[in-house]
Amino acid sequence: MNGQNALSKMNDNPQLVPATVITTNTTVVSVSHELNNCLDAVASVVLTVSAYSGAGSVKLLLAGSEDNSTFTTIANDNLVIKDLTTGAEIESLDKAAAVALSSIGSTKLGFVFNYKTKFIKASIVSTGVTGSITASAIIQYEKSFQK
Secondary structure: OOOOOHHHOOOOOOEEEEEEEEOOOOEEEOOOEEOOOEOOOEEEEEEEEEEEEOOOEEEEEEEEEOOOOOOEEOOHHHEEEEOOOOOOEEOOOOHHHHOOEOOOEEEEEEEEOOOOOOEEEEEEEEEOOOOEEEEEEEEEOOEOOOO
16 A cells, blocks of 8 residues: 555544543443545554553554444454554554553554445553553544535
């Protein structure tokens, strides 16, 4: 994939998961977000850790739906990660794990947008938590204007 996509843009940032304090191994599931006006071939979800103490990590899992009721995990082959320095796509057997965070910071996990994915949900999955992690997630993509 060449060209611009949401992994290099910041045009629309609806919040999927508000800042949430995580103190145990858990999964925080977002609200669903409708993608009907997405213009990008690849949209991205940004995971941010704004506070961190102790140990543990968080990663994103993404799921898509045609009808906003039955969500299916987006397969690794349809996920996209990029080297933030070079912009080159990175291949990994587990792209979600490759962009997991175990300190304060942000990371992006892109997904190939297709006409069947009308809704998206993100889950923040924590493992090995012994202290406290504050994490949030937003979605980024270029949105068309509706009349």
